[in-house]
Amino acid sequence: NAGLPVQVARADQDTELPAAVDLAAYRIVQEALTNAQKHAGAGAKAEVSVVRVGPNIEVSVLDDGAGATGAPTAGGGHGLLGMRERVTALGGTLTTGPRYGGGFRVHAILPVQTRAGAERKPV
Structure with missing residues (x-):
């Protein structure tokens, strides 16, 4: 097995993210791809x-x-719960679930300006 083929698209205007938002986005992608690989x-x-x-x-x-x-399914890992906690802590929202026609969707909305600090702009 060569792994899961992944296509990536970015339209984030090279936004420099606060560290907590950047890490949350990375972990969400990491966990969602791990789940896709497994399931x-x-x-x-x-x-x-x-x-x-x-x-x-x-x-x-x-x-x-x-x-x-x-x-x-109930039980199993704590991946979705961990994602939800991470997103909620930043004041964002997370939706997950089956897609119409098959597959699974993870969608997070993360505010660029966190509760703890102001938005950072590229120099």
Whole structure:
């Protein structure tokens, strides 16, 4: 198995993110791709996008696998819970769940300006 093919798209206007937001975005992508690798099944592909929308960064990870065709199962790992806690701590929102037609979606909206500090701009 060569791994999960991943397509990445960025439209974040080279936004310099506060460290906590940058780390949260990285961990969300990391965990979502790990979950896709584990659960999506053979032949699945994933798409990652990072987009600046107004005062926020939106991070989406989609897969087209067969692993999430039904309702999410209880128990197992703590990946989705950890993502939700990380996003909530920054004042953002996280939505996760099966995609229409198969696959799974993780979508986080993270404010570029965190509760702890002001937005940093590129120099």
